[in-house]
Amino acid sequence: MKSPYSIAPKKAFWSKAISNEWNPASLCEEPLVSKNDRIMSAGSCFASNIVPYIEKAGIQYVRAEVRPPIFNVPPEAMGYDKFSAAYGNIYTARQMLQLLKRALGLFAPKEEFWVVDGKYIDPYRPGLNYKARSEKEFKILIKQHLECIMKALRNATVFVFTFGLTEAWISKIDGAVFPVCPGTISGTFDPEKHEFKNFTSSEIKDDMLEFIDLARTINPSLRFILTVSPVPLVATATNKHVLLATIYSKSALRVAAEETVMARNDIAYFPAYEIITGPQAPYEFFSSDRRNVEKEAIETVMSVFLHGVEGDGSKADTAQPDMQLKLQALSQNLAEVECEEAALDRI
C-alpha cells in the first residue's frame, strides 16, 4: 500500500505550495463570505482594519450603534465607533464573552464605573471621549450600548472575531476582565483589586466556545470566522522577554482558534496570521519597528478574505445621510433667517 502522502494534494507540500509557487489565495479554497452577508466584527486593533475593505466590496458591515450624523464633534477616541457597536478593541476571548454576558444580563461587574474629575468612566471602555456626567446618565448609556450589541448579533449573518492577546488584567473580586490594566488610560491600579492573568489556550477555547454558543441562542444561524492578530505585543507583564511572550501568546491563540473550529459547525478559520507572519511572507509586511503591519500586508490579507466573493451585493443607503444634510441646512437657514428678519423689522 502506498503512503498517504502519495495521494496528498499539492497544498500539503511545502515545496509545491510555498517554495515553488506561492499564492496567498490558495489558503482559502471556498469563499468565506458573500455580498449577501451582513458582517459583524470584534477583536483587537487588527479587526478594525478589515471594515473599510468589507464595505468597499459592497458587503454590508453591521453597525448598530451609530450616533446621528448631526453633531459637529470629533469622532470617538480609540476606534470605539469603528465596530458594529461602540465596544472598541476587544483583546481577549474572555472579554468578548463577558460583553455578551453583560448584554444578556448574565453578568454585571462589581466595578461598574470609575469617577474621575466628576466624570463617570466605563472601566471596560476607559478611553471613551464623551463620558457620562452622572451615574444616571452612565447607566442609561451602558444599557443602550448593550442593547445595540444584541441588535447587531440578531442582524448579522457572519461574526468575524480576531484574537489579540492572552494577557489581561482581571478583577480579584468577580473576575471581570479589563481591556487594559486599570490606571493605564484611566482609573487607578489597585493590587488589592486587580491582578494579571495570562490565559492558556484551553481557557481561550472554552471562552470562545461559550461565547459562540451563547451568541447562537440569539442568532442560531450565525456563522463565525476566527482570525489571530499578527501584531506583536506592545508590552508583556509576564516578566519575560516581549518576544517570548508574543510567540507564546500567538501560539496559544492559534491553537485555541483551531480547536474552536474543530469543536463546532459553521466556524471557519481565516489565516490572516499566517499570511503576514509565515516564513513565506515578505519582510516588508512589517514596518521597520517589526510590529506595525504595513498597508500592503493588510491588502494582501483582505484580497484573500474577499477572494471569490459572490452575490448581488447590497447597496449602501446614501439617501439618509443626504436627507440629514438637507434637514440640517434647512434648520440652520431657519435660525439665520429669523435673526436677519428680526433685524429688518427694526429698520
Added chain:
Amino acid sequence: MSDELVETISIVNNIDLLNTDKHSWLVSPVDSPDKVNVILAGHSHCYAMTKSYSEDIEVSKKFESAGIASLHTLVGFDVEYWQSLGWACKDKIVCISWQGNQHNADFMFKYLNGFDFVLSENKISNNTKNKYQKNYISQFSVSYGNSPIVANNISFDSAAKSDESELQSDSFIVAEEVIRTHFDPSLAGLSGIINFLKESGAKKVILLGTPPPRGEASDMRPLFQKEVYFINRAKQLGIDINEIPITPLKVRIKLWRLLQIMLQEYSIKNNIDYISVPEGACNADGSLKRDLWNDDVTHANWKFGALYIKKIIEHIRNLGG
C-alpha cells in the same frame, strides 16, 4: 488694553456719534450719554426687551428711570458692532444676549428616530462651582438668595426630567458631553467679548439667558409657513415643510436648558453675573408661555422682553447699581 483702544475710548465719549449705517441705538431714551446706566446689546433675543420699550408705556418709563439704552445692528455682529459697544460701555452696566438659537439651528428637525440625552444636572457642576467658589457665592446670593441652585427653579425643576422613562422611545441616546462639545464653538467668542468689555471700562458685564423653545410640531408648522425664504429654501432642497419631522418639544427644552447651564458656566468662569429667564415666562414643562411667542419660529415677543427688563432692573438695584 491696547494704547489704540485707550485713545479711541478717550476721544469717543458721545453715544450719538456711534449711530452709523450699520449699527444704531434703537433705544436711547436719555438726552445725555451720562444718563445711560445700562446698555442692552448682543444677539437677536434681546430685541424682545428693546421692543418692550415702544410697546408698553410703563416699560418705557422703566427704561428711562433706569437709564437703559440698547445697541443693535442692521447688518450683523461684525467687529465694528463690538467695537462700538466697547466705545460706549465705559462706566456702564452692559447686559449681553449671546446666541440662543443653537438648539433651533441644529436640532429643530428630527433625523430618523431622532435623539435624546440625559441632562445630568440643572446645577453648575461641582468642579466649576468649587473652582470659582467666591464668585459663585457672591453672584448667586444676590440673584437667588443663598440657594446654591443656579437654575430658575420654577423653569427647570418642573421641566421634563431626564430619567429613562422620560426619554424618547426609539431615539438614540447621546452623551450630554457630545452636545456640549457641539455647542462649544457657538460660545467660543463670548469670553473674548466679555474681556474686551471689561478692558473697555464697563462697570459691570451681565450675561442674559435666552428664551426657551415653544410648541410641538402642530404649533410650529403654521409658523414655518410664514417664513417665505424658508419655504423657498425647503423647495430647493426638495423637502416638503408640511412633512418635516420636528424634534419633540421635551428634547428641545432639554437642549435649551443645557445651553442656559453652559451660559451660566461661562458667567462664573468670567466672573460676571448671569440673569436667567424670568419666572413666569415658562410653562410647567419649561416651554415658553403662549402669550410670549413672537410671530416667528424662535423668538419671544415684547411681553417676554418686559418681564426680562423688570428682572434686570431688580438685579441691578440689588447690586446697588
